Amino acid sequence: MANPSSPRSLQFARGASGAGDVLQLFMDGAAHSRTDLAALTGMARSTLQERLDVLISLGLIGAITDGASTGGRPPQRLALLPDARLILAIDLGASHLRVALTDLSPTLVAQSQLPISFADGPVAILESALVLADELLASQQRTREDVIAIGMGVPGPVNFETGRPANPPIMPGWDSFDIPAWFQQHLDALVVVDNDVNLMAIGEKDQLETGSEDFIFVKLATGIGSGIISGGLLQRGAQGTAGDIGHVRIRRGDGIFCHCGNEGCLEAVAAGPKIATALREQGIEAHSNTDVVALVNSGNIQAIHAVRQAGRDLGEVLAASVSLLNPSLIVVGGRISAAGEHLLAGIREVVYQRGAPLSTQHLQIRTSLSWEVGALRGASMIAINRALSPAAIERSALALISAS
Template sequence: MANPSSPQSLQFARGASGAGEVLQLFMDGAPHSRTDLAALTGMARSTLQERLDVLIHLGLIGAIADGASTGGRPPQRLSLLPDARLVLAIDLGASHLRVALSDLACTPLVQSQTPISFADGPEEILQTAMDLAKELLVSLDRDREDVIAVGMGVPGPVNFETGRPANPPIMPGWDDFDIPAWFQQYLDALVVVDNDVNLMAIGEKDQLESGSEDFIFVKLATGIGSGIISGGLLQRGAQGTAGDIGHVRIRRGDGIFCHCGNEGCLEALASGPMIAAALRSEGIEANSNMDVVGLVNSGNIQAIRAVRQAGRDLGEVLAASVSLLNPSLIVVGGRISAAGEHLLAGIREVVYQRGAPLSTQHLQIRTSRSWEAGALRGASMIAVSQALSPQEIERSALALI
């Protein structure tokens, strides 16, 4: 709109101030008639229409097939248009990079992945992510202008407000790196960065049955961490390090030092690489997380014993967490979770033995149904929730005037 003082621009500005709140009514995917929306919001028809006009102009909502008529002309219904924009979801692990494009309903459309090494540094790894994203856009015949938001998970603490990693132990060179600014060289999009386990917890919650409002998601792979959902909400803590259970000291850790500099951390004994190292000390060929899982699944007694002990170590920390947070469910994901019941047996042995009867009476402990997909799903969900928030919608609308 070329003239900010024109009547049309002034009307658009009035609509922009409340359009984001109206958009939230469409986020469940259900269509609504204008009559329904007026009843839900209590707005005057003219005010409501101004706000709907903004959302239609932004391309976020549109008319769908006519609703059922009770006599006379059937009401026109409006709905969120999931294909209107795309979300770039990125899951960065210690040895992998997964990239996906999703629609506004967080439905994955295409994805790709490649191995990485943190020794390459942040700029090279992020460039690889951007290159994969470009290939995926081409496969959908879409442009980078269609990307409204980027959601990214990294395996370490993150300052959620700035999107910058904060002293991540296994990510040399990433401390305080401005990930959002890097992506915004290429994309006019909101960029949201969080700890990868937090995103797995969000993605897992989306797949759980209703009523699962208090649970702990644990990732056991190259590192160990957890995402905490309490009262249905993700808990990040004051500095974004809530759930960092990998650096809690355990009893059998005396004299064993962690890469974080402390002694006796859970991660220094029970992570995938440490399990593999313990097996190698017994003369068993195990060089990766998948080697450990393969040995367990083939019935190797030493590997089963090592994984079960890792489960006991993890259970020691989780028993305290259960007393503190009183979850109804603990979900275990990450590469080592593929060891299945052997791992869970060790966790359950300690948690149920040490936990208070009331806190463990109905507690379930199981492996994740889809932790790999959950990381990308969580990244999409958190990016959409931020990009389509009332504040962002108002900002986007006013930028058009």
């Protein structure tokens, strides 16, 4: 990838000259005249026109009006056509399946969801995702042929290069399941799979103000995990497990065993189902994350105390993370984040108490702007980046030439 701080013309001067490289100039939604593009790329007009003809033939760019004129006829400008193709975005959670269609901008076009159980196995769940996708496509009078890429988030570790889950603790039957290959039996589309919290972090970053380049996104729901943005880039780590804070040992976890097989994990103590269990032991009816949040919002003292303690437990891990990563922001999402300030109070209590003054001086801790659709937004964004990458466009261009 070219250095984003380099002038675009220099990027092209160093050898980037295919149709896919020209498309990158349109990815921010800007429109360009051919004169502007020739200046940016340094290409000869004839060479540039060849690249543009490919992109126009692929249906990805087209002419728009309102070009500025210095006299006479206004110059024709070209821009990305957001609705030329669609992205299928999928957010698979411990108990839910969300499916959405977005355009290439990416703007949400339609979405749907249904409850799921991992006991049904990967094929049944993916078939359900495809049924929802077909319903959404029909509602927009589109077909599977309009889908250029699929982005999917799953609640567990993923080998990002292959798109296969890697020993996901709460997803029995999914270990090494080839999600991309399964989808490609049904759709002619690129498929990208990642951990759901990574996608939430990407989706959240898209909503933040410019300058939020270092932050941690935390999901607190049936499980606990985090996505790390450092220097503006998502950090997946060597095997894709960066941010797996749910299985960091905490002091209150002594003697408590986690489904991962270890003792004392944060997730074994502070995840939504564990909060609900603690409340039931006190004689309070709470069987789900939604029940916990409803009790907190109704003013139930025991639920408030339980959620605040979960915040303290989470804060114990985040305090160490702040010292290690020095983020400017911690964003909390997931169903339990709807408990709001009661949860944040517990997190802040520990993080600000244990963190070094310099690392916490300007640190903000708040709930997500849009965690419910954040994974869908992130899934769409990584799918677009893969499908409209220079390499992918060159492959499409070769296929177009071969077919002509």
